[in-house]
Amino acid sequence: MIGAELSSLKTVQYKGYEICMGSVYKDGEPLFHYYVPLGMNDGGVEQGKRIIDQIGQEETE
Numbered sequence: 001m002i003g004a005e006l007s008s009l010k011t012v013q014y015k016g017y018e019i020c021m022g023s024v025y026k027d028g029e030p031l032f033h034y035y036v037p038l039g040m041n042d043g044g045v046e047q048g049k050r051i052i053d054q055i056g057q058e059e060t061e
């Protein structure tokens with residue numbers, strides 16, 4: 001059931017990661033799950049990009 005729900009979400013590729021509303025994946029494994037306030041439309045994708053950018057900064061420090 002969960003897989004069917006995930007497949008209906010829009011997935012965005014960004015810097016080698018996949019973002020869908022509420023989750024960030026790398027190589028098919030979930031890295032982060034987060035909550036998106038209702039009514040933000042694409043805010044979940046923007047939040048995912050911020051998380052990925054933060055991961056990148058931590059790796060280069």
